[in-house]
Amino acid sequence: MNILEIKNLRKSFDTDTEVIRNISLEVQEGKVVGIIGPSGSGKSTLLRCATMLETIDSGEIIYMGEHAVKTDPDGKVIYAPASQLKKIQGIFGLVFQNFNLFPHYSVIKNITDPLITVQKKSKDEAFEIARKLLDKMGLSDKEAAYPCQLSGGQQQRVSIARALALNPKILFFDEPTSALDPELTGEILNVIRNLAAEHMTMVIVTHEMSFARDVADHIIFMDDGVIVEQGSPEEVINNPKNERTIAFLSRFER
Amino acid sequence: MELSVMLSILLKGMWISVNIFTLTLLFSLPLGLIVAFGRMSGNFVLRNIVKIYISIMRGTPLVLQLMVVYFGPYFIFGMELSSNYRYTAVIIGFVINYAAYFAEIYRGGIESIPVGQYEAAKILGYSKTQTFMKIILPQVIKRILPAVTNEIITLIKDTSLAYVISIPEMFSEAKAIASSQKSVMPYVAAGVFYYIFNYIVATTMEWIEKKFSYYKIS
């Protein structure tokens, strides 16, 4: 089953240049899609459109068969009514490059508050979910700490736990290790590897090529707002055919 | 005049000063937030009306504003108001003036919160109101506390301006006694009282700031 389907997505900002130029993609349940490409190619914008942080110019976004947004024949973009969007909102989670934890909440409250406020879970249930996830992230001893007292890697693990707590069907990652010191990226990549092993459906924008090759079922190479090449990691990363892909990947060889 | 008589007159005046101070904060702190929302509104007309209001409040002397609020209804509209209106006038004058200053402080605080906080809240499913009340406002309060403290301390001293519409607050009383007794003592005593008032308020604000220091904003 497709958890996410994007059809003919277009997006421009105030300037006339289109940042996303007719992109379509599908993400099947349990699959991991890796998105790679040079900076400025529109990867973040694609995730932001998919998670409805940006409105789109045209196209369709469908979560589990339900339209979040569609475009009628004369080009009018129609978003689903608020109540339906709210339901769809619960299907996905997003992990940001710079974590965006709530600095005034303790680690555990960062995780329990959305559960209590948004999902109306009881306090006990919320704490049980949060403690389980913190344990899984190796952060059980940090539940009372505040984000400012944690390393970047620890903060990112909290933010992943916060996203997972809401039990999303699909999790987006926008360069989850780019804000981290190189020695801290490994711990985050391992967390994501473990999630992949549990068949969590994920879309991951990353510059970590060997990680993408290991973890992804499908790789999308984007450049200049279009999908230039896609396929299995074997095809796209090991044996790229398009010259833009080849040029991009050659920068990562060491 | 005996010292105890003088002090009791001054303390009565101080009670009025404290009342002006308290009522002004009580109304202007929340009103400032509403004004700040108007100032940041997407509605062009509303935004600009609020902008002009703020600029007048900050661009003209508070003494003048108090006189306009007090004398305005009579001289502009010919309204006959009882002399008790002066107490209402002084509160209105202080509240609309301080709300303008607080609004600008709130606006600065709200605009300084990184957009990522709103985005994280939205992705997690918080409503707009929940986002503002639970995620944004607490961080705004922490950020603006030092600026608010400054304004509050200025307000203590500004309460003495109420003398222009003959409110018998502490400064008016000190002035009256000083001229009738040909003595500088009432001013010295009033100064000491103002200082103590300030000290209490500053200490309280420091304590509140400390309560918010359990975390740092990135």
Ligand SMILES: Nc1ncnc2c1ncn2[C@@H]1O[C@H](COP(=O)(O)OP(=O)(O)O)[C@@H](O)[C@H]1O
């Ligand atoms: N809010 C915005 N307003 C205007 N231009 C933007 C905005 N966000 C991104 N862009 C532009 O869109 C293009 C793609 O950006 P982005 O999606 O961030 O690329 P990537 O994540 O692949 O580095 C860039 O040229 C960027 O300058």
Ligand SMILES: [Mg+2]
């Ligand atoms: Mg990006």
